[in-house]
Amino acid sequence: MKKDILSELFDNLLDLKEKMSSGVDKNMPNVSLLNMKYYLNVRKHDFSHLQDDLTKVGLSSFGRSQAHMEASINVALEMLSHALKKELHLPKALLSYEESHAIMDKNSEIFSTSEDKTKIMITVPSNYADEKEWFKNLSQEGVHLFRINTAHDNPSAWKEMSGEIKNACSDEKELKIYVDLAGPKIRTSLKKSKKSDKPKKYKLFCGDSVLIHPDGQPPLKKAAKQYDAVVGCTLEHLGGLVKVGDKVFVDDGKIEMVIDEILGDDIVCKVVSRNEKGISLKDEKGINFPNSDIAVRAICDHDKEVLPHICEYADIIGISFAQTSEDIHDLIDELDRLGKKGKIAIVAKIETQKGVENLPEILEALIEYGHSGIMIARGDLAIEIGFENLAYMQEEILDLCTAAHMPVILATQVLESKMKTNIPSRAEISDVVFAHKAECVMLNKGDYALETIKILTTILKQMDLVFRKNKLLYNPSFQWK
Structure with missing residues (x-):
């Protein structure tokens, strides 16, 4: 040579x-x-x-x-x-190489002390009691931790869930309790129909005009006749936070709109989604403003109200819509006030464009706190950054978290068809191969949880035997340069 x-x-x-x-x-x-x-x-x-x-x-x-x-x-x-x-x-x-991997192994123990490389988490459904020994059966098949979502149910129900999880623990296997704070998710708010107690539903078509106004404020006069739909929104002072031309997505991206006009706090949007049968616009569905700088703190008043309850049993608390290091410090301050600082692990859910942009500072705050992690919440994240950019971005987030020795949960639609219909798609199986790169993978709710866990643990064990991570190319085309 x-x-x-x-x-x-x-x-x-x-x-x-x-x-x-x-x-x-x-x-x-x-x-x-x-x-x-x-x-x-x-x-x-x-x-x-x-x-x-x-x-x-x-x-x-x-x-x-x-x-x-x-x-x-x-x-x-x-x-x-x-x-x-x-x-x-x-x-x-x-x-050194050995020291760095020892740190990573230690940090991933927030999910479980099990020797399994990729831990499995599953969301607890409200009707878990319909199936006898639901927690115990899933634990025996490979689940390491259970997720309680405070966006649903109530403190009494969450406490009962936590008790059942603890009862399912054994000398051979501990089970961790992960509790998600609901956070400031922006949602639709539809008025109830005069003929029933149910909220109105709208059927939207491409080209329709939709007026969105802050919840609690009256919409423009004669709005019902002037627009194809009139929708409330849980975000205050909406018109001052967006601009004409910004995209708006509703219901996990099922409805795509563009802002045509801003009328004070109200906005007028044009539907651009194409569907010959129309798309239903329903109550309490998420709204995303991916082009807008929505400066909303992650720890909302509802979260502060429920924290004293969940701190009694939570091993990990998830911060929904974490966007800045201040969001991490806000939760740390609340835990300190409750005497739980350092005793409960923290996971920051990355699900907005701003959260991605500020990920280095978020990681720095988590590193300083100690036992902590990141969740790649791919549902809202895909809408925020564009579906076409998700595959690239989840790789980049994983690599940055590896550099920070930060354990990662990969979430949203993992084996979703299998969970709901008991028949997985081919793409879902390939997705699990990617999920193997994370320290934890999260499944959502479904009628076929037990069958799904069986196939998931099989795939993960196979990948443990053959997996070799692809070479990362160090080029400047990068989010955090």
């Missing part, structure tokens, strides 16, 4: 190491935070060609080095220095 090729590689690696360390305080007390900052620095530049060149000479391309950046680069430099017979005196990396 020509010496000039190796010499060029050596120089390029030194350049990579210098750029990685630029502006980073190596004396910061937390090695996970240090490693994340190294990773973010590397991703500001295009080193993909260097990776290919390293592979050609039989060296590591760093495609699986997110958790221990400095140590991996040092090893490659040392090997090249030996080949070139150059003297090289590098200080020892603050975090």
Whole structure:
């Protein structure tokens, strides 16, 4: 092998190491935070060609080095220095391969101390008691933790669920309780029909005009005659937070609209979704404003009211719609007030464009807190960033979390057809292969939970035997540059 090729590689690696360390305080007390900052620095530049060149000479391309950046680069430099017979005196990396993986293993124990690589979480349905020993049966098939969603039911029901979960624990297996705070989800609010106690329903078609107004405020006069639908919204001062041309999605993206006009706090939208039979617009359905900067704190008044109840039994608390580090600190402050700071793990759910943009600062706040994690909530996230960008973004989030040694839950529509119909789609099976990269995978509610858990545990065990993570390319086309 020509010496000039190796010499060029050596120089390029030194350049990579210098750029990685630029502006980073190596004396910061937390090695996970240090490693994340190294990773973010590397991703500001295009080193993909260097990776290919390293592979050609039989060296590591760093495609699986997110958790221990400095140590991996040092090893490659040392090997090249030996080949070139150059003297090289590098200080020892603050975090070795073994140490980084030990940290990751320890951090993932917030989900379970089980030796299973990917833990399984399932949402508790309101009617769980319809099936005898529901928790025990699912636990025996492979479930490690159960999710209670405070957007549904009430404190009494949640406490009863938690008691049943604890009763299903055994000496061989502990079960963790994950409680999701409802958060400030923006929803539709339809007036009730004069003829019944049920809210109105609208059937919308492409080109229809919809007036959306803040809930609790009267809509424009004669709005019912002027527009095809008049919809309340739980977001205050709506008109001042958006602009003409912004997209609006309702009901998990089933209805897509564009803002045509802003009338004070009200907005007028045009339906752009095409469906010959029309699309039903219903009450209490989620509304997304992906192009708008909606500055809403994640911990809402309802969350603060229920926290004293759920802190009695929660092992993990999930922050819905986490968008900034302030959201993390808000929950920490509430836990401190209740005497639970440091005793309950925190998971930040990433499900908005703003949450993605601010993920490094969110991770920094979680690292400082201690036992914590991230959930990739793919339902709202896909709407916020565009369905076509979801596959790319969930990979990027996983890699950044690996650099921060932060355990990840992958959620939304995992084996959903199997859960609801007992027949999985082929795409769902491939999706589980991706889910294997996370430390935990979440299933939602369905009538075929037991059958779904069986197929999920089988796939995960198979992937444990054969899985090899693909090489990550360090190019500058990146969210957090």
